[in-house]
Amino acid sequence: MLLAATILGGLCAGQAQADTTLRFVQTNTSDESLAVLNTLIKKFETENPGVKVELISIPWDNSFEKFATMIAAGDIPDVAEMPDNWVALYANSGHLENLEPYITKWEHAGDLNGRALELARKVKDTAYVIPYGFFVKSLYYNKKLLAEAGVAGPPKTVDEFMDAAxxxxxxxxxxxxxxxxxxxxxxxxxxMGAAANGDNAFFNKDGKSTLGDAGWVSGFQNQIDIYKSGWAPKDSVNWGYKETVAGFYTGTCAMLDQDADVLAPTAEHMAQDEYGVIPMPKGKNGKSFPILTYGSWGIMAKSEHKDLAWKFLTLIDGPETDPIWTKAVGALPVFKSAEKDPAYADPKYRAWFDTLADKDAIPTITPAYLPEYSLFAGSTAVKLGQQALLGQITAQDLGKQWGDILSKAQQKYLAKK
Known part of the structure; x- marks a missing residue:
């Protein structure tokens, strides 16, 4: 009877796994990233007979709204890609699973660099996600257009950048x-605001936002001046990732601030000697403040297959497979062992590594730990920024309104903490 029960239990467990579908939402979509994911999914399905991974790929520009709609409708996946400014929203609302118990037992946890775990634990000092790569802004420039315009070389300061534009x-x-x-x-x-301000602190010691301060506002004015002076395309007021990248590699505009993920599409349309990449131009006090963001994977708290979801997550975000993924999306690796990969010896990557090594290039990490930040960055800030570009509000109005929103969120956060 014991033997029969054991066999029956094993058959039931096998049947349960055979009937299991893991639903996986991904937002960093491109031909390269989808090719990598499909390969890794096939590997996982081969190693776990009967398990099916359903890939739900959402284009980045509409991903915040579409994913929020899925969650609101109860259409909950098992594993989801989490851009850094989503984490606080979904962690604080109880939608993300606490991954600390899994990390404690994970054999590769010690290979993660310190920055990865630090960022993973920004909310409640708890890892609700595992980062897969860092994105650091650098400046792409079209060598031919700069030469035709009589610009001697790529701009190293904000003033030179404005003049070149x-x-x-x-x-x-x-x-x-x-x-x-x-x-x-x-x-x-x-x-742009931080470069003019000479500092990238979003809040003072009392928790009040600094975005309405004169330094920040002067940087916002630079951004407005670029648009109002016709140094950027008129329709760029609505441009997102795809439009800006296409604007660069088609030769419509000469400069673009972006992450290493733009190397792949740019290389498809431009010869290697037609463009270059340098660290972001420096502003006040000889400092620059490139945005540092990260992409990550999380397990949804309502998943009925959390252990299997963790198994899948660590397959796509392990020290052997993660470098394959980061190359496809243009991110810098999160595993210490991956930094030795010869692929990162490509001279085009030099700008990002130079940025991280430069004491005067201070990475800016946005306050994505605030639950309100994802809505702010994804919608409110965009609409107010567009009003400023179109002359409907001033740079001062913009800084004040942004500052008021973030001050309220920060005060609320500090009160709870």
Whole structure:
């Protein structure tokens, strides 16, 4: 009877796994990333007979709204890609599983670099996600357009950047800067503001936002001036990731601030000697403040297959497979062992490693730990930024309104803490 029960139990367990479908939402979509994921999914399904992974790929520009709609409708996946500014929202609302018990037992946890775990634990000092890679902004530049405009070389300061943008825009049908006014725009505003301010602290010691301060506002004015002066395309007020990247590699505009993920699409359309990448231009006090973000994977708290979901998560985010993924999406690796990968010896990566090594290039980490930040960055900041570009509000109004929103969120956060 014991033997029969054991056999029956094993058959039932096998049947349960055979009937299991893991639903997986991914937002960093491109041909390269989807090819890697499909390969890793097949590997996982082969190693776990009977298990099916359903990949739900959501294009980045509409991902926040579409994923929020899924969750609100109760359409909950098992594993989901979590951009850094989503983590606090879904962790604080109880939608993300605490991964600390899994990390404690994970054999590769010690190979994660310190920054990865630090960022993973930004909410309640608890890892609700496992980062898969870092994204650091650098400046792409079109060598031919700069030369045609009489610009001697890529700009190393904000003043040189503004001058180069002006000169390129004097060329017929060309523009100096691929300004991002639509989805994801706040990062560009923040870098320009911090560079003019000489500091990237979003709050003072009392928890009040600094975005309304004169330094920040002067940087916001630079961004507005670029658009109002015609140094960026008129429709760039609505541009998101795809439009800015296409604007660069088609030669519409000469400069673009982006992560290493743009190397792949740019290389498909431009020869290697037609463009370069340098660290972000420096502003006040000789400092720059490139945005540092990260991508991550999380397990949804309502998943009925958490252990299997963790098994899948660590297959796609392990020290052997993660470098394959980070190369596809243009991220810097999170595993210490992966940093020795020869792929990162490509000279085009030099700008990002130089940035991380430069004491005057201070990474800016947005306050994504605030539950309200995802809505702010994904919607509110974009709409207000567009109003400023179109002359409907001033740079001072913009800084004040952004500051008021973030101050309220920070005060609420500090009160609970």
């Amino acid at each position: 002006k000169k390129v825009s004097a060329l017929p049908g060309k523009f100096g800067y691929c300004l991002r006014g639509g989805s994801g725009a706040f990062n560009g505003w923040a870098m």
